[in-house]
Structure formats: structure tokens, C-alpha cells
Amino acid sequence: MPKIFIKPCMIRFAHCDPAGIVFHPNFYVMFNGLVEDWFREGLNLPWENMSQANVLIPVVSIKSDFMKPFHIGDQGEMRLWVSHIGNSSFTVEIEFYKGENLHVTCSETMVCIDPQTRRSTPIPSELREKMQSYLTDRVAGQTRE
Numbered sequence: 001m002p003k004i005f006i007k008p009c010m011i012r013f014a015h016c017d018p019a020g021i022v023f024h025p026n027f028y029v030m031f032n033g034l035v036e037d038w039f040r041e042g043l044n045l046p047w048e049n050m051s052q053a054n055v056l057i058p059v060v061s062i063k064s065d066f067m068k069p070f071h072i073g074d075q076g077e078m079r080l081w082v083s084h085i086g087n088s089s090f091t092v093e094i095e096f097y098k099g100e101n102l103h104v105t106c107s108e109t110m111v112c113i114d115p116q117t118r119r120s121t122p123i124p125s126e127l128r129e130k131m132q133s134y135l136t137d138r139v140a141g142q143t144r145e
Helices: 025-042 047-053 125-134
Strands: 005-010 059-066 075-085 089-098 101-111
Touching: 005 025, 025 047, 025 059, 025 075, 025 089, 025 101, 047 125, 075 101, 075 125
Parallel strands: none
Antiparallel strands: 005 075, 059 101, 075 089, 089 101
């Protein structure tokens, strides 16, 4: 069974707009932090060390759906897994829950690039191997069985 990386997240004042709900761009900041935590804690490949592996990993595509708002003080849980591993790119799916209620989904594609040429390069073998345990064909927002 594929792994899912799970991380709690409290909604803070800094995440919110004057209406007291998360300002939607701040979800991307939280999701970026989740990806960094997944690299460090889930893959044991600290994000800051990836440049030493001669690879940078920018986001090239991102899609989100916002079903319910989060408010200041809400306790949420973010869940991440991999839905696709290609030659140089991979896609992670993220679900953000409050209790059992799904509030936000995100599908984020990243590509490995050479830091010198800024052109795509194959996913490093160690990264590819470690991501395999999180790979599933499930897409964020699908009903769990």
C-alpha cells in the first residue's frame, strides 16, 4: 500500500485576509512547506541539499480547488502523495482537511532541471527510488474507499 505523508497545520493570523479566512495564495506557501517537510522527513532528502545533487526542482504546473474556507485557529491536516513519476518531472497530490472535511485540493507538477543550463534533467535515482513508496494513481479529491 502506498504511503501518504501527513502533517498537521494550524491556521494562523498571518495566513488570513481581513475576513478571517485563509487568503488563497497563502495555501501555496503552506503547500510548499509541506513539500519541503516531505523531502526532509518522508524522503530523508533535505530540500536544501538538492542543489548539491546538481538538480533544482521548480514547480511548473499547479491546480487547486477550494471547497470550504479555513479560519484563524483552525487545526488542519495536509496529506501528500505522488500520482506520477516521469523522466524529469513528477506530480504530487495534496489534500487539506479539517477533521473529516476536505477543504482544499492541490495537484502540483515539478520538474528537475540542471542548475547550470536550466534545462530539464532526469530525476536523480535516489529521489526516484524514495518517491516510489508514495506513488499511487489516486488523484486529490477522489472519494476514499
